[in-house]
Amino acid sequence: MMDWTDRHCRAFHRTFSRHARLYTEMVTAPAILHGDRARLLGFGAAEHPVAVQLGGSDPAQLAQAARICADFGYDEINLNVGCPSDRVQGGNFGACLMREPQLVAELVAAMKAVVTVPVTVKCRIGVDEQDPEVALDLLADAVVAAGADALVVHARKAWLNGLSPRENRDVPPLDYDRVRRLKARLPHVPVVLNGGLSSIAEGQAAAQGLDGMMLGRAAYHEPELLAQVDPRLHGVPAPHADTFAALDAFEPYIAHHLEAGGRLADITRHMLGLFGGRKGARIFRRRLSTEAIAPGAGLEVLRAAVDEVRRRDRLAA
Template structure:
C-alpha cells in the first residue's frame, strides 16, 4: 500500500505523534524506549538514527531489533542516496516499525561528512527523491524531521518551499525543529541552544499546510508547554526534557489522549523497573545499560541526588543490590494513620 493511500485516521503512529520523544544519538536505544514506554502507553518513540549503509552492510539484528512492547515505535534513518534508503526500508520492513523517518535535521560533524542530516536542507529535490524512493518500498508512513533552515538560508522562504516539496513527494507528516542549524562555527550542542527558536514560523506552517500533520520540536521543556503548542500544531516532539526529566514529561503524558496515568509516582515506576533490571542482569546484561537512562527519574525530588549517585557509581558492574540501595534513597515515606 502506498503511503498516500493510508488513511490518516488508521495510522497508529500518526495518532501517537501527538506527543513523541525525539530520536537522540546514544540515548534512545531499546532500553531507554522500554523505560519510556513503561510510563506512557501512547507517546510515539523513536530509535536512534541508523544509517542506511549500516543496515545494508551491518549487523541488522543489533541495529533493528526491539521489544514488541515498544509500539508505537519509529525507525529513523540517515542517508542521502535514494537507492540505499530504499534498500534499507526494504530490509527494515521485516521488523514491523510503525513509521520510517528520514533525518534532515541533525547538525553533527559525522552526519555532515556523510552528506545527510541538516545539510540536506540545501538540496530539497534530493530529499524528495529519497523520500519518494522510501515510500515506494514502505508499508507504513515515511516522515521527515527537519530544521527551519541552515546557515544563511532565510527560514521564512526556505521552510515553506521545503515542506511543499516534501508534500509533493508524498510525505504527509513532518516534525520541524524550530531552529536553524549552523553547520560551520557551532557544535552540535550549541546548535540545540544558540540559534533562536522561531515558533511563530512553525505555527504559520500549519496554517499554510492544513492537510499535513506537522509537529513542533525544540526548546519545549514541560507538558504544559506541549499543550500550548497543541492548540496550533498536530504534534509536539520533545527531546532532552523527556530524557533528563522523564517523569515530569511522560508521567502524565497519556492525559493528552484523555487517559489516566499508568503510575502514581516516579517511585512506582522505579519499583516496576526493578523486575526489568533483574531480568536483564539474569541474561548477562549490565545494569548500567538500563539505569543510565533512569538517572533523571526523580529530578527535583527528595533523594534524587542519592538515586543518581548510587546508580552512577555502580556503573556497568552494578548489581540488583545496588539498584535496591538507590531505590531506598528515594523511597516514599510510610503513611502513618
C-alpha cells in the same frame, strides 16, 4: 538523540506512557545494510508505537533500509534532515540536506515506494544563510509532493559553520511562529513541533493549531514528565500510579537483560534524571553512577538507590 534513545531507554520510557510515540536514535542506511541489524534495530513489542529514525542521502540505500525497518515491525519511518553534528555532515546527511530539497524528495519517494507504514521527515526551519521563510517551504513542498505523511519541525535554524552541535540546540533562536505559518499554508499536512520544549504543558501551549509535539532532551533528562502524556493528551490514566510503581514493573525487563549477560548500567544510565527536585535524588544518582557500573551489579543496586528516595518520602509524609 544518537547514543541516547536505544532500546533500553525506550523500554524504560514506555513504563510512563502507553501512548507516546517513541523514536530510535538515528541509524544510517549503510549501517543497516552492512551492520548488525539485530543490535541496531531490535526492539520489544511493548515499545509500540515506535518509529525508526533514518539518516542517509542515497535513494536506493534508504529504500532498502526502510524495507528492512518495516519488516522489523516499526510503525513509522522518519528521515532526519535536521541533525547538525559533524558526523552526519561528513556523510552528507542530516541538516545539510536542507539545502537539497529535491534530493530529500527523492529519498522520501524511494522509501514510500517500498513500505506501507508512514514515512515522515524531521527537519529544521533552515540552515546557515538560508531564509527560513523560503527554505522551509521549499523542503516541505518537495517532500509532501513526494508522499511524506507528516513533518516534524525543529523550530530553529541549524548553523553548520561556526557552531557546535551543542550550541545548535540553544544558540539559534526558536521561531514557533514560522512552524505555525507552515501549518497554515499546508493545513492538510500533519505538522509536529520540536525544539526547546521543556514540559508537556509548554508543548501544549506552543503547539496550539499544530498536530503534536516532540520532546527529546527534556523527556530524556526528566523521564517522569512522560507520565503526563496519557492523562493530559489522551484522557486515560498513566500506566502506573507513581515512579516507584513504574520501576517495580520494569524490574523483569532489567532481570532479563542481566540474565542474558548485559550490564546494569546499560539501563540505569537512562534513569539518572528520575526524582528531580526530591530529597534523595542526588544520592540516587550518585549510587547509580558509581555502583551500577561495577561488574556483576544487579537489581539490588537499583533497589537500594530507589530506597534512598522512598525512605525520605516516608519521613516527609
